[in-house]
Amino acid sequence: MLQVINEMLNPTALEKLAGWLMELGYELGIKIITCILVYYVGRFCIKWVERVIAKILERKKIDQSVKSFLASLVNITLTLMLVMSIIGVLGIQTTSFAALIASAGLAVGMAMKDNLGNFAGGVMVLFNKPIKVGDYISVQGQEGTVKSIGILYTILTTLDNKTIYIPNGPLSTGNILNYSTQPKRRVDITIGVDYGTPLTKVKDVLNEIIGSSSLILTTPEPFVGLTKLNDNSVDFVIRVWTKSADYWTVYFYLNETIYDKFTQANINIPFPQLTVHMANDK
Secondary structure, eight states, X not given: OHXXXXXXXXXXXXXXXXXHHHHHHHHHHHHHHHHHHHHHXXXXXXXXXXXXXXXXXXXXXXXXXXXXXHHHHHHHHHHHHHHHHHHHHTTOOHHHHHHHHHHTHHHHHHHTHHHHHHHHHHHHHHHHOSOOTTOEEEETTEEEEEEEEOSSEEEEXXXXXXXXXXXXXXXXXXXXXXXXXXXXXXXXXXXXEOTTOOHHHHHHHHHHHHHTOTTSBSSSOOEEEEEEEOSSOEEEEEEEEEEGGGHHHHHHHHHHHHHHHHHHTTOOOOOOOOOOOOOOOO
């Protein structure tokens, strides 16, 4: 035991150990500095490539939805390549690393099957183009304006400025109601009046209201008609066309003006009533 300790304390052995540690530290320091340089140079190159691709897509007038999807895809691909480069600089064999990834591929694939489905869904959305950035849509029980179409999620912004992330998988296989594809939309409003109200009086007031708005189109022609005889009201339907961008303006205008004009014309809008019959005890 003493002999082993003496050998370890031998000046020659200590010099060799110190020299080996210095050489190891030098090599490790060079690798760390190189990794830092590779990282920053790589990030600079990635941003440069993204800007070049963005300019090319802009020049080709590619749809904004496709541009946002490709930007995400390029960023992820180049970042993975940068990570592999840094691993190589550290001295880790990339072939061994790739083999490790391949061996874990099945488990990762099972764990990420939903994300893979979302990626495929994003490709289908871009290929079939049921929506684009700026469209107002209703999907998966949610409504909003399409802000971006990513590789996994489509981002919607609601009317009250909330952000909704819709997975691309369900988006591509479910029903999509797109309000922005057609230049014109029809506004339908149903209004009830009391029984005994003259039919011509109601229609004249409604037609006057329709004619008072320049946002209501004359082609197709507006329609006013009696649609249903309810228990407590006679229901009239109004169907007018307007530009898609003016839909809500016309909708609220009609509701507010109908209430105001009906009040002025003494046309009563009924409300549900409950009749209770009391029995006298004998």
